Amino acid sequence: MSSRTDPKVVVLMGGPSVERDVSLSSGRECAAALRATGCEVVEVDAGPDLVARLQEISPDVVFNALHGRWGEDGCVQGLLEWIRMPYTHSGVMASAIAMDKQRTKEVYAAAGLPFVRSIIADSADVSAAHVMEPPYVVKPYNEGSSVGVYIVGDAPNGPPQLARDMPAQVMVEAYAPGRELTTTVVGDRALAVTDIITDSWYDYQAKYAEGGSRHEVPANIPQEITDACLDYALRAHNALGCRGLTRTDYRWDETRGLDGLILLETNTQPGMTLTSLAPEQAEHCGMSFPELCRWMVEDASCDR
Secondary structure (H helix, E strand, C coil): CCCCCCCEEEEEECCCCCCHHHHHHHHHHHHHHHHHCCCEEEEEECCCCHHHHHHHHCCCEEEECCCCCCCCCCHHHHHHHHCCCCECCCCHHHHHHHHCHHHHHHHHHHCCCCECCEEEEEHHHHHHCCCCCCCEEEECCCCCCCCCCEEECCCCCCCCCCCCCCCCEEEEEECCCCEEEEEEEECCEEEEEEEEECCCCCCHHHHHCCCCCEEECCCCCCHHHHHHHHHHHHHHHHHCCCCCEEEEEEEECHHHHHHHEEEEEEECCCCCCCCCHHHHHHHHCCCCHHHHHHHHHHHCECCC
16 A cells, blocks of 8 residues: 555445445445545446556555455455555455355354354255255355345245245255344454344345344343454454454354354455444444544555
């Protein structure tokens, strides 16, 4: 990153993934926040001409506000490494592993972190018969924002009839009951625990529709659970080799105490709007949204 006081920043957003609209929202708000800190900001909708656009603009830093495949799975990170432009969030390997939910669990296992049992199965088999004892959850193993998620209740419900646009292979995961908790890591610090309160479950509508969910930060939970969430999030962040900002999601069955806390996934590029979970936790810890975005720019790298 350039040593000048107010860097020139490209905010990369949009792109071709199914999370395009979420990315556009994150990108616009991050761009506005960075301008408020004095940065010169150029907003770029990622397309096939991305390399040419970046070389034309010649920014000091790329703020990666992409979500979903190509943007947070190591692809664009590799491109930015190749052309030697510092960028925010995690690097190539951490991004690729964290986007693959099954490989993430392998890292969790090696780090001694608790997670929910799952398998990868052919979509055709999943639609034909139960491949796991209900209740279970079916979802793409490499998407975010709760896109393409099916919850299969206890028998006698039949297997889910998956949509045609589902990938050829999907993750089938044992259903984890309980409360939805999440913790953000900024650099080497786990910030807080948020309790995500919804009428049903934290699906796409609950995440992004106005009034779809309520966030309680800090969560009203026992100190033992708070401490464990903070510890697990930082350990997951480090075990995956992440940098910058991440957010780790949990389910907590309070009837089982600490044994009921399990990790679902670690997001290397969580939502970044004023009301998103990570900025809310940063605000709770005394870091405003513009300050958080500026910190991420100053943390940018293409060497780690």
